[in-house]
Amino acid sequence: MKLLRIAALGAGLAAVVAFVGVGLPTSARSDSAPTPAAHTITVTGSGSATGTPNQAVFTFGVSTRGKTAVQALAANSTAMRKLIDALKAAGIPSASLQTASVSMFPATSEDGQDIIGYGASNSVTATIANVSRAGDVVDAAVAAGANQVDGPSLTVSDQTSLYNTALQAAIADARAKAQVLADASGLHVGAVASVEENGGSAPLPFRDKAAVGSTPIEVGTQQITASVTVVFEAG
DSSP states (O other), rough: OOOHHHHHHHHHOOOOHHHHHHHSSSHHOOOTTOOOOOOOEEEEEEEEEEEEOEEEEEEEEEEEEESHHHHHHHHHHHHHHHHHHHHHHOOOGGGGGEEEOOOOEEEEEEEEEEEEEEEEEEEEEEEEEEEEGGGHHHHHHHHHOOOOEEEEEEEOOOHHHHHHHHHHHHHHHHHHHHHHHHHHTTTTTTEEEEEEEEOOOOOEEEEOSSSEEETTTTTEEEEEEEEEEEEEEEE
16 A cells, blocks of 8 residues: 555656646746847948049169170160269169169170170169159250160059058948948948958049150059958848
């Protein structure tokens, strides 16, 4: 009889426990229910900034010939020193002058069978900080014996500031696009969730300014572009 009573009591307790489990609210049984994902809008924005170039880069060179390699190089060295001195006299500091190339080559007969002499070439790159003097510097270089002129490369000296302005315009463009998408989707543009810089383009010259200096140099304008990918929260 005692065994039967104990068995009956155990069965009753099990039933009570089972009943209590069934009666728990759903939230008590499921603490890890997934929450709905927040809405986001991802767009790519682009922007640009335009500035007027204030510096120019030219490469000036001299080429000479001689019966021997030594004679050709010696003549070239003399001519190059004269050119460099003229550039410095024109206001180009040593820090803005850099040798671009030095070369030596044989000169052959018309049939290419015989070496009849040698040629030497030397060139220097000059950065002209005051672009308004670029034409005068070119004239001075040619007058000093430069028979090779390459350039100009016209740039805005403060490239970083110009690019930062383009980035700001790219962010504004991204927000404007996100607003259009949000309006069409019945959403509201919220805070920026993430921003990724996609880089920018090389400076694009536009020749729309008057020439300066004795040798005509069109300054024009320079445009730099930037691109970003922005993720906006939306609700």
